[in-house]
Amino acid sequence: MRTFSIVLALAAAATTVFAAPAPDNVALHRRAAGKLPFYFPESVFEAVPSSGKTSLGKVSEEQAVKIATDFLASKLGITAAEFQVANSFTDASGTTHVYGAQLANGIRIANHQAAAHVQNGEVVAFSSSFGTDQHLAKPKVPTALGKVTVDQAIAKAVKDTGIAHHKDFAAVSEYVNTGSGIVYAHKFQLRDDAKEAWVQVWVDANTGAIVHSADFVNQSSYKVVALPNLKPTQGFTTVSNPESSVASPNGWSTTGTTTKGNNVDASKKTSPAVYGTGTGGVFDSAWDSASAPTTAANVQASAVNLFYIGNVMHDISYLYGFTEAAGNFQLSNNGKGGKANDAVVISVQDASGTNNANFATPPDGQAPRMNMFRFTQTTPNRDGGLENVIPIHEYTHGISNRLTGGSATGQCLGTTEAGGMGEGWGDFLGLVLTAKSSDTATQARVVGDYVVNKSAGIRSYPYSTSTTTNPLKYSSLATRTEVHDAGEVWVEFLWEMYWNLVTKYGFSADLYSPKSTAGNVVALQLVIGGMMAQPCNPTFITARNAILTADQTYYGGKYKCDIWKAFAKRGMGNSATSSKTDKTDLPSGC
Ligand SMILES: *[C@@H]1O[C@H](CO)[C@@H](O)[C@H](O)[C@H]1NC(C)=O
Ligand SMILES: *[C@@H]1O[C@H](CO)[C@@H](O)[C@H](O)[C@H]1NC(C)=O
Ligand SMILES: [Ca+2]
Ligand SMILES: [Ca+2]
Ligand SMILES: [Zn+2]
Numbered sequence: 001m002r003t004f005s006i007v008l009a010l011a012a013a014a015t016t017v018f019a020a021p022a023p024d025n026v027a028l029h030r031r032a033a034g035k036l037p038f039y040f041p042e043s044v045f046e047a048v049p050s051s052g053k054t055s056l057g058k059v060s061e062e063q064a065v066k067i068a069t070d071f072l073a074s075k076l077g078i079t080a081a082e083f084q085v086a087n088s089f090t091d092a093s094g095t096t097h098v099y100g101a102q103l104a105n106g107i108r109i110a111n112h113q114a115a116a117h118v119q120n121g122e123v124v125a126f127s128s129s130f131g132t133d134q135h136l137a138k139p140k141v142p143t144a145l146g147k148v149t150v151d152q153a154i155a156k157a158v159k160d161t162g163i164a165h166h167k168d169f170a171a172v173s174e175y176v177n178t179g180s181g182i183v184y185a186h187k188f189q190l191r192d193d194a195k196e197a198w199v200q201v202w203v204d205a206n207t208g209a210i211v212h213s214a215d216f217v218n219q220s221s222y223k224v225v226a227l228p229n230l231k232p233t234q235g236f237t238t239v240s241n242p243e244s245s246v247a248s249p250n251g252w253s254t255t256g257t258t259t260k261g262n263n264v265d266a267s268k269k270t271s272p273a274v275y276g277t278g279t280g281g282v283f284d285s286a287w288d289s290a291s292a293p294t295t296a297a298n299v300q301a302s303a304v305n306l307f308y309i310g311n312v313m314h315d316i317s318y319l320y321g322f323t324e325a326a327g328n329f330q331l332s333n334n335g336k337g338g339k340a341n342d343a344v345v346i347s348v349q350d351a352s353g354t355n356n357a358n359f360a361t362p363p364d365g366q367a368p369r370m371n372m373f374r375f376t377q378t379t380p381n382r383d384g385g386l387e388n389v390i391p392i393h394e395y396t397h398g399i400s401n402r403l404t405g406g407s408a409t410g411q412c413l414g415t416t417e418a419g420g421m422g423e424g425w426g427d428f429l430g431l432v433l434t435a436k437s438s439d440t441a442t443q444a445r446v447v448g449d450y451v452v453n454k455s456a457g458i459r460s461y462p463y464s465t466s467t468t469t470n471p472l473k474y475s476s477l478a479t480r481t482e483v484h485d486a487g488e489v490w491v492e493f494l495w496e497m498y499w500n501l502v503t504k505y506g507f508s509a510d511l512y513s514p515k516s517t518a519g520n521v522v523a524l525q526l527v528i529g530g531m532m533a534q535p536c537n538p539t540f541i542t543a544r545n546a547i548l549t550a551d552q553t554y555y556g557g558k559y560k561c562d563i564w565k566a567f568a569k570r571g572m573g574n575s576a577t578s579s580k581t582d583k584t585d586l587p588s589g590c
Helices: 061-076 150-161 296-319 389-403 416-433 474-478 483-505 519-533 540-555 560-569
Strands: 004-006 044-047 083-090 096-104 107-119 122-128 172-177 182-192 197-204 210-215 221-224 237-240 264-268 344-347 357-360 369-372
Touching: 061 083, 061 096, 061 107, 061 122, 107 182, 150 182, 150 197, 150 210, 172 197, 182 210, 221 296, 264 296, 296 344, 296 369, 296 389, 296 416, 344 389, 357 389, 369 389, 389 416, 389 519, 416 483, 416 519, 416 540, 474 483, 483 519, 483 540, 483 560, 519 540, 540 560
Parallel strands: 107 172, 264 344, 344 369
Antiparallel strands: 004 357, 044 122, 083 096, 096 107, 107 122, 172 182, 182 197, 197 210, 221 237, 357 369
16 A cells, blocks of 8 residues: 655656746735735834842732833833833733833824833833834824814725725724824724725825725735745745635634644654744745755745645645545544544655655545655755645645545555556646646646756656657556656646646636636646546546546536547547557547
């Protein structure tokens, strides 16, 4: 029985994994509030060393608040009356946390926030966001409200954002630092639950423009090699709110601070494990191509990218049917069936190997493990976790293993032909998720070229519908008995089918709408639907027939001839048999 399916054979061998280059945007699901102005002066945090005095002992919360405000006033060059405490509390360690904002003319400057933390009568740390000049003691502030009334401001903001006024919250006037000075503003809230939008805005009382906002709906962002991009040399992009609310109703990261959530647990398995880190759902990264993959910054970039790809795979496969009940990979199934406690464990830069990657898929209810390795052909080494087709390929092993023959058994892709298709599906999903509207059928799609730094990549031919660029056909399978070699043949059938459908029915950059009639979306649904229907240890022929069944169940047989023509072009026509002799005939009716 095969538990590990290896992606890339050592680079020297002609065997390999993946796909092609460059930018476009896979549409992701963004919340309605969109991008409103947000300005917050740079914040400063300082730990304050203890005086060493032990006599102070415990002080009351009231005393602690006074100690905190006196400290902040002196530190920030303001009077105690120019700071307004908003809230304070004392935690289990006896530390009192005091939060508030600067006042001018008795009015709050909304984004001049400060906090101090007091233990045993001494400030242990403080922070402020009064701008880079922490002694902006007397900011220039307008002394009178402008000509725009609250009602006018609300009407304009509602019109501009398309979100209704939230009347439960009474409007207040405050100052806001806009980065180029302080303005008087009306503060109020906009809310539309159907659009998952609830935002507080500050509208300049002179111009009527929204100058600042606070989005109450949790935001998230990941600085990654954003799909459909393929590799880090194409740059890192910040992807905002990429979660599918259908597939991941509780988001991706459980706490917004680590690369750990309901679908994926991604860390470098050192002792202790190193997770990618975030702040309030924002996962930044600063990848440096000139440094080793193992620097802290590059581990962070890899962990965040793998968390992103793992979750995208979860969400997209979910929308095409790999749900809880179908045996998908989740920590909690939220009562939707299937067995839980099996989020994908991703080992970032796993130490057990190099120049490859692998994915072990136990039955539903046991967590799978994805090991991502470094590639050693270059100096510095390259990180397999940053060439997106590699983790997509790996995760697809999990999807195909669970769906084939049902999620309770992991023994259904064990024969050479079935294992070969296991490799092929991984490359195919890699191609589909990195496809762009500008791609063409005969274009050469290379996979794994970044990690090995070779333009030919890691497979024996680029994927293409051109029989010159890629000559593989059904008869090639007779001699291609290594699973990756066999997989390359399978991908060509699927790729011909994909292009028949895209050529005829178009391309959609939005893979999150599985009911779309765009050819690439249909191709993805047919392939995932086929996995559910095919027998345990399918042959190429039975897997093709299962795709035809998926066409029948999902689309009433609409694409039957597009599918047959694709398979026939490369030798799996109507009269092809397990003897692997090429047959290009079509069934009657096509
Ligand atoms: C924001 O995230 C926290 C922590 O995950 C969660 O408890 C809270 O319900 C979320 N709020 C919204 C509006 O999604
Ligand atoms: C990648 O290959 C190119 C061309 O062979 C070479 O110039 C370059 O130095 C290589 N890069 C690394 C990081 O090894
Ligand atoms: Ca499961
Ligand atoms: Ca299975
Ligand atoms: Zn593989």
